[in-house]
Amino acid sequence: MELTVKEIIAWLEISNTNIQENKAYLTELDQAIGDGDHGINMARGFQEVLNKVTDQEYEAISDVLKDTAMTLISKVGGASGPLLGTAFLKMSTAVKGQESLDTADFAAALNEAINGIKQRGKATEEEKTLLDVWSPMADYFSAVDQFSAEVITETAKDAMEKTKDMMATKGRAAYFKEKSIGHLDPGAVTSFYIFSGLAEAVKGGKN
Amino acid sequence: MELTVKEIIAWLEISNTNIQENKAYLTELDQAIGDGDHGINMARGFQEVLNKVTDQEYEAISDVLKDTAMTLISKVGGASGPLLGTAFLKMSTAVKGQESLDTADFAAALNEAINGIKQRGKATEEEKTLLDVWSPMADYFSAVDQFSAEVITETAKDAMEKTKDMMATKGRAAYFKEKSIGHLDPGAVTSFYIFSGLAEAVKGGKN
Amino acid sequence: MKKIINNANEVVQEMVEGIAAAYPDAVKQLPETSVIVRNDVPVKGKVGIVSGGGSGHEPAHAGYVGKGMLDAAVSGEVFTSPTPDQVLEAIKAVDGGNGVFLVIKNYTGDVINFEMAAELAEAEGIDVEQVVVNDDVAVEDSSFTTGRRGIVGTVLIHKIVGSMAEKGATLKEIKAVADKAVANVRSIGMALTSCIVPEAGKPSFELGENEMEIGIGIHGEPGIERESLKSSNEIAERLAEKVLRDLDYSGSEVAVMINGLGATPEMELFIVNKKVQQILKDKDIHVYRTYIGEFMTSLEMAGCSVTLMKLDDELKALLDADTAAPAFR
Amino acid sequence: MKKIINNANEVVQEMVEGIAAAYPDAVKQLPETSVIVRNDVPVKGKVGIVSGGGSGHEPAHAGYVGKGMLDAAVSGEVFTSPTPDQVLEAIKAVDGGNGVFLVIKNYTGDVINFEMAAELAEAEGIDVEQVVVNDDVAVEDSSFTTGRRGIVGTVLIHKIVGSMAEKGATLKEIKAVADKAVANVRSIGMALTSCIVPEAGKPSFELGENEMEIGIGIHGEPGIERESLKSSNEIAERLAEKVLRDLDYSGSEVAVMINGLGATPEMELFIVNKKVQQILKDKDIHVYRTYIGEFMTSLEMAGCSVTLMKLDDELKALLDADTAAPAFR
Ligand SMILES: Nc1ncnc2c1ncn2[C@@H]1O[C@H](COP(=O)(O)OP(=O)(O)O)[C@@H](O)[C@H]1O
Ligand SMILES: Nc1ncnc2c1ncn2[C@@H]1O[C@H](COP(=O)(O)OP(=O)(O)O)[C@@H](O)[C@H]1O
Ligand SMILES: [Mg+2]
Ligand SMILES: [Mg+2]
Ligand SMILES: [Mg+2]
Ligand SMILES: [Mg+2]
Structure with a gap:
């Protein structure tokens, strides 16, 4: 299969559901090594994304991704809003003109997203941020030629869990220094919900 | 017996001991129907009185009472400081030139004290204030011709306890209106410690 | 403490x-x-x-x-x-x-x-x-x-x-x-928590986790009613109503003061202000000037008060005159 | 909450x-x-x-x-x-x-x-x-x-x-x-209690009844050390020391700011100020101007921060210039 507008919209819907369901959990994670607003931020942002993308018909994947990006950028704030927004914006540009995406297309888009995140956030891998989920996911999609729901979820989960043992050096968690070790990165957990949302969408879990 | 400088000083000493020992209790009483500073105020004031009157030799009762008054007026503040200070000041004036006091002399002095309190505080009896101990004590000393430690204590205690059922209409407790009923008046309790201190002094409890 | x-x-x-x-x-x-x-x-x-x-x-x-x-x-x-x-x-x-x-x-x-x-x-x-x-x-x-x-x-x-x-x-x-x-001038306050007199070392009174007290004094003296915690709008209405009932402000110009009692974030004072201004507008009371912040506190008490002062030209000019007092703003 | x-x-x-x-x-x-x-x-x-x-x-x-x-x-x-x-x-x-x-x-x-x-x-x-x-x-x-x-x-x-x-x-x-x-300019803060983000509904972190945290951020980010509550003088010393160690203020003129984080009574800020001024005097640092109050808070957090800014004639004149901003005093 390839990802079409339908799967992309389902992806966003399921991601939103995941995030709403885990809003309090995400906030708790951010209370431990941040300022306790991540769940609130993400729930607000993805709800707005959902309102936006389910409000109209889309022809192009790139348009869905662009609306997602602009909504995240203009409704969230904090570090995560503009960073995830930038990720979706870069993906939107990368897939311009494409009607469907295979794993290679998707990997290419993710790589653009990652570059965007790095440029904006001046972080790199292993700094205990959402990058530590996005980066392994890009690698994974580059290496496969099938969208496999189970492996996607597993890969994202592995990546998310690895953030637990990292020491944060970027973002608010960096102020916790050594004490950040032993806690999951909130943005990485959100990113896991996003990619496990993709896995569900690939299975046709929604629609 | 009659009260001489020796008994008056013992009176102040024992009153101070009583008040220091019950500082927290007096503050609690004032937390219930006031602003929670009465024990602190009285402990500060009587400690200063003690420092003052044990620091020197006195010839005249009136001088001891005057120093007590001036110390209470200048070290306490609040409502109780100037009112008790005024009481001692009026007593000082009333006993000027006297080397010893019998019950009638003491009653006369107390009556002056009460007038002073009433004038300053614009309160009268039955308004749930320290007056409701001072007034019955004046009546009592007018009616007897002996200083009897037990009856003094008993009379003061009775008077103090009667304030429990009164409704406050003056002082900070007045803001509690009906809710002030059922609580002892802090200033009345302090006054009880003062008169029970007198009883001890009469017994020769100190010195 | x-x-x-x-x-x-x-x-x-x-x-x-x-x-x-x-x-x-x-x-x-x-x-x-x-x-x-x-x-x-x-x-x-x-x-x-x-x-x-x-x-x-x-x-x-x-x-x-x-x-x-x-x-x-x-x-x-x-x-x-x-x-x-x-x-x-x-x-x-x-x-x-x-x-x-x-x-x-x-x-x-x-x-x-x-x-x-x-x-x-x-x-x-x-x-x-x-x-x-x-x-x-x-x-x-x-x-x-x-x-x-x-x-x-x-x-x-x-x-x-x-x-x-x-x-x-x-x-x-x-x-x-x-x-x-x-x-x-008329005021009324409300509290969410008690203060602690340093020498007393413990709260002057207790308020339950879901309680507030309307009409509290600045030393923790009791208010009119102890009741369940209401919304900011309801609190603003209650406070404004008590003040407005005590003096006839209709048609006049007023100074408004929303005062924090110590621990209440200024954010909440502005939320109260929003409603108070609306109430006054609805009653055709013209606000000449508004003061918001901590002007007279009660140690670390959480709560606020609302004050209205009816103004004439003389009072307006006196309020507006310059002062060098560090805490007046 | x-x-x-x-x-x-x-x-x-x-x-x-x-x-x-x-x-x-x-x-x-x-x-x-x-x-x-x-x-x-x-x-x-x-x-x-x-x-x-x-x-x-x-x-x-x-x-x-x-x-x-x-x-x-x-x-x-x-x-x-x-x-x-x-x-x-x-x-x-x-x-x-x-x-x-x-x-x-x-x-x-x-x-x-x-x-x-x-x-x-x-x-x-x-x-x-x-x-x-x-x-x-x-x-x-x-x-x-x-x-x-x-x-x-x-x-x-x-x-x-x-x-x-x-x-x-x-x-x-x-x-x-x-x-x-x-x-x-250099600052450092300390907290006695947490704040509560309204939407989170519960304290961002917990501090024991006898604990404080030096170096806390204004969003409840952690500080350098969590330790037992010290006296105001010791706290003032600790905060001043950290600031003074980071930049050489010796012989210079400074602006001092003692800022309340939200719930701390102004009384306590003045007590901290007393010690801070003494420390600066002892080090021959001349205080040009002092600001005390709540300038940047963290909701209802109890705590304070100490700020020092080294001044030259240009900065002094700019600090002293008039402003109509309602919260600056
Ligand atoms: N420089 C950065 N690069 C990439 N991701 C970052 C960076 N800084 C923070 N993040 C991510 O943002 C998350 C926090 O987001 P959020 O709590 O919404 O914003 P804020 O930190 O501003 O309160 C972190 O868990 C981390 O994954
Ligand atoms: N008008 C008054 N006349 C006589 N006694 C008064 C009056 N007002 C208050 N008091 C006495 O003062 C006591 C309170 O004293 P205190 O707590 O030290 O002062 P404050 O009320 O100023 O905090 C009351 O318990 C009462 O006995
Ligand atoms: Mg955050
Ligand atoms: Mg944030
Ligand atoms: Mg009192
Ligand atoms: Mg008092």
């Missing part, structure tokens, strides 16, 4: 020294007293303005010492009126030959101690006049009671009499404008 | 409306935004000054909007940087033709969102310059980390760049003075 203090029984003395150390160009401490005065007192020819009361209400009163406001503030122990000798020192220090005006909050202790000081000052040949502020509508006013309490509205009185004195008004003129201002 | 609010997720919007309603003669809200601007923006020819950040730090930042200080303040959600489109609206509203200067606190989110806004503004032909304030010495500064946080020292930067802009300085001149001021 969690407080940033050294000794519970030295907080006032240390605070007064800390105030003097903060604003050496504007104020000074009278040696061996708890009195903060303007650096340039006595100001020759100007009526001196003295206020004060128990501590724990900062920035009241010492924060309002400065050109255009108070000449002296006398700090008593926490929640305890200052003693007459301290007030007398303040009066003597600020008398520039034309007398001294006292602004007193209506509490038995404050009234007694200030009046004793006034008598002593008069005995020394200083003319003294006074006003007793009683803006708290939570308390019934009757001749059998001690009457309404003086709370945060007092700060507006400080401003008004301070401006008036700065303009060179006489004691009598100041007394007249003070009486008018006091007659036109 | 006890708060005087209506809906936890509408606090910022209601607060912004409440601010606009409080000071209609001085500021206004840009319609459909969380931006508070001076009433008279854009001021032709003057560089516009924009700051902002997450809400919950009131009176920062909207309280500093006024002649001589900020032209606009952008309020994000509680503790959440505002979005680029809101910042862009602010920039566009205040540009008087000579460009706009941004004062940003050093947090990833603030920097990213303000920079995105700056790019968008530049794309629309508006010159934008910025300074990133990083005064918090609790955080180590290294090229591998996000660097020191920006906290209450930011308010002094607002004052300085605001005065500079009011005098008619160019964007480049403002940038130069801002860089100098930021290089000369």
Whole structure:
């Protein structure tokens, strides 16, 4: 299969559901090594994304991704809003003109997203941020030629869990220094919900 | 017996001991129907009185009472400081030139004290204030011709306890209106410690 | 009790020294007293303005010492009126030959101690006049009671009499404008939590996790009703209603003050303000000026108060006049 | 959670409306935004000054909007940087033709969102310059980390760049003075209790009844050490020492700011001040001016911070210049 507008919209819907369901959990994670607003931020942002993308018909994947990006950028704030927004914006540009995406297309888009995140956030891998989920996911999609729901979820989960043992050096968690070790990165957990949302969408879990 | 400088000083000493020992209790009483500073105020004031009157030799009762008054007026503040200070000041004036006091002399002095309190505080009896101990004590000393430690204590205690059922209409407790009923008046309790201190002094409890 | 203090029984003395150390160009401490005065007192020819009361209400009163406001503030122990000798020192220090005006909050202790000081000052040949502020509508006013309490509205009185004195008004003129201002100001407060008197070491009263108290005093004296916590809009309505019921403000211009009692974030004061302004608008009461912040606190109590003062042209001009008092804004 | 609010997720919007309603003669809200601007923006020819950040730090930042200080303040959600489109609206509203200067606190989110806004503004032909304030010495500064946080020292930067802009300085001149001021300001905070983000509904962290934390951030980010509660003098020493160790203040003139984080009574700030002034005196550091009060809070957190800024004649004059900003005193 390839990802079409339908799967992309389902992806966003399921991601939103995941995030709403885990809003309090995400906030708790951010209370431990941040300022306790991540769940609130993400729930607000993805709800707005959902309102936006389910409000109209889309022809192009790139348009869905662009609306997602602009909504995240203009409704969230904090570090995560503009960073995830930038990720979706870069993906939107990368897939311009494409009607469907295979794993290679998707990997290419993710790589653009990652570059965007790095440029904006001046972080790199292993700094205990959402990058530590996005980066392994890009690698994974580059290496496969099938969208496999189970492996996607597993890969994202592995990546998310690895953030637990990292020491944060970027973002608010960096102020916790050594004490950040032993806690999951909130943005990485959100990113896991996003990619496990993709896995569900690939299975046709929604629609 | 009659009260001489020796008994008056013992009176102040024992009153101070009583008040220091019950500082927290007096503050609690004032937390219930006031602003929670009465024990602190009285402990500060009587400690200063003690420092003052044990620091020197006195010839005249009136001088001891005057120093007590001036110390209470200048070290306490609040409502109780100037009112008790005024009481001692009026007593000082009333006993000027006297080397010893019998019950009638003491009653006369107390009556002056009460007038002073009433004038300053614009309160009268039955308004749930320290007056409701001072007034019955004046009546009592007018009616007897002996200083009897037990009856003094008993009379003061009775008077103090009667304030429990009164409704406050003056002082900070007045803001509690009906809710002030059922609580002892802090200033009345302090006054009880003062008169029970007198009883001890009469017994020769100190010195 | 969690407080940033050294000794519970030295907080006032240390605070007064800390105030003097903060604003050496504007104020000074009278040696061996708890009195903060303007650096340039006595100001020759100007009526001196003295206020004060128990501590724990900062920035009241010492924060309002400065050109255009108070000449002296006398700090008593926490929640305890200052003693007459301290007030007398303040009066003597600020008398520039034309007398001294006292602004007193209506509490038995404050009234007694200030009046004793006034008598002593008069005995020394200083003319003294006074006003007793009683803006708290939570308390019934009757001749059998001690009457309404003086709370945060007092700060507006400080401003008004301070401006008036700065303009060179006489004691009598100041007394007249003070009486008018006091007659036109009403306040009411509410609390979410108690405060802790440092020396007492524990909360003055208890409020349940879902309770609030309307009409609370600034020393933790009780309010009118203890009830379940309401929304900001409902609280604003309740407070405004009590104030508006006590004095006829219809058609008039007012100053509004939304005061934080200590621990309440300013954010919440602005949310209360939003509703209060709406209520006044609906009632055709024109807001001339709004003051928001902590003006008269009750240590770390969470809660707020709402004050309205009816204004005429004279009062407006006096409120607007410049002042150098560090805490007035 | 006890708060005087209506809906936890509408606090910022209601607060912004409440601010606009409080000071209609001085500021206004840009319609459909969380931006508070001076009433008279854009001021032709003057560089516009924009700051902002997450809400919950009131009176920062909207309280500093006024002649001589900020032209606009952008309020994000509680503790959440505002979005680029809101910042862009602010920039566009205040540009008087000579460009706009941004004062940003050093947090990833603030920097990213303000920079995105700056790019968008530049794309629309508006010159934008910025300074990133990083005064918090609790955080180590290294090229591998996000660097020191920006906290209450930011308010002094607002004052300085605001005065500079009011005098008619160019964007480049403002940038130069801002860089100098930021290089000369250091702060550190400490907390006794946590704050509660309204939407989270529970304390951001827990501190034991006998614990305090030195070096805490204004969003409850952790400090350097969590330890048993010390006396005010010891706390003042610790805070002053950390600041003094980070920059050589010896022989220089400084501005001192003792800032309350929300719930701490002003009384305690003055007690801290007493000791801080003594320490500076002992080290021959001359205090030019002292600011005491709540300048940048963390909702209802109990605690305080100490800030020192080294001054030269230019900075002194800029700090002293008049401002109409309602919260600066
Ligand atoms: N420089 C950065 N690069 C990439 N991701 C970052 C960076 N800084 C923070 N993040 C991510 O943002 C998350 C926090 O988001 P959020 O709590 O919404 O914003 P804020 O930190 O501003 O409160 C972190 O868990 C981390 O994954
Ligand atoms: N008008 C008054 N006349 C007589 N006694 C009064 C009056 N007002 C208050 N008191 C007494 O003062 C006591 C309170 O004293 P205290 O707590 O030290 O002062 P404050 O009320 O100023 O805090 C009351 O319990 C009462 O006995
Ligand atoms: Mg966060
Ligand atoms: Mg009391
Ligand atoms: Mg008292
Ligand atoms: Mg945040």
